[in-house]
Amino acid sequence: MAEGRKERRGSYAKGVAKREEILERALDVIAREGYRGASIKELAEEVGLSQAGLLHYFDSKEELFTAILRKRDEIDSANFGLADDDGPVEGVDLREGYLGVIRHNAEVPGLVQLFARLSVDASDPDHAAHDFFVARGKTLRTAFAAAIAAQQAAGELSDRVDPDTLARIFQAVADGLQVQWMLEPDVDMAGTIDSLFTALDTRAAAGPDAGTDTEAGRHGAAS
Template identity: 50%
Template sequence: MAKRGAYAKGVVKREEILEAALEIVGRRGYRNASVREIADAVGLSPAGLLHYFGTKEELFVEILRARDAHDTERFDDLEFTESFLEVVRHNADVPGLVELYTRLAAEAADPEHPARGFFLDRTSAVHAVAREALLADQREGRIRADLDIEWIIRAGHALADGLQNAWILDPTIDMAADIDRFFVLLRA
């Protein structure tokens, strides 16, 4: 059934907010992007904006969810490792979103933090996609048979997140090149 009336308008406004927030946070960063600036960009008051999300923390979680949806849509037609590399390359263009991700990932260690569920669900989903692709690559002889797929997934995830942390401090680091080197080590 099609969405109608106030509900449909609310969904559209929420998407408009997230699009503006992706641009503002991507450009200005987590600390420099204010709820007021995002609200102003979409013609709302800060309270009006938070009506759609509840809290600033929940808004920022939804920004990350929207970022992931955009990345999936943008790079979904590529095979797994190339898609992964393209996302990492793209991350260098949106430093504020990388900063947001790394900050919320650290804060999600708190079981009560609003980002915790997002990161647990995201990790599970990304690992499932990686597992399927890497097992297929291993069966086809593209990845070394002596490597444990679960180790590859954990090591790749840790490498990607660690590189993002390092890149925030030193933007001359080529995150994609380092991850590509990791993938080369996996080849049969």
């Protein structure tokens, strides 16, 4: 009995590891080849599996792509300091972290295409990605609203609009800009969102010197 349990645990651990390998390789392939170029066949070949073998780890192609986006969010949150294993990080610089993610998105157009296409398809409640996008949006807005509320309380951001509404506005702007950027690749997504932060920044509004100091500090940190 003990041997059987060990074998099952070992098999489960190998399955989890293989699933993680598939997702990490898929992120690289889609970023490199684009959404259209990332077929199930190509993704399977990247990890040494048949197409049927690849889909053994996922219920469907849609479920695979949903898992890829979930993995992308996990990596981006860790890389840009927006969250850790326990959730949103308190005291994080929301502006720099968020702009870091947006700048990175401009370097991986295939993943942006995947996100945009899947988010539209997921408007169907029966789609495999529907629950993921609904939950993702709520989690994103909750984290944003908390960070915005803290900055409003500190007098750093305008409090003329409540945090929950501002969080939804930021989400809508980011999602909409991705579509514009796919149509017009010269659109500066990060620069546009940075301008929205500037419009809400009470320190920038305090006067020319305050705005200059804020801008110089931000660009200095990014360089």
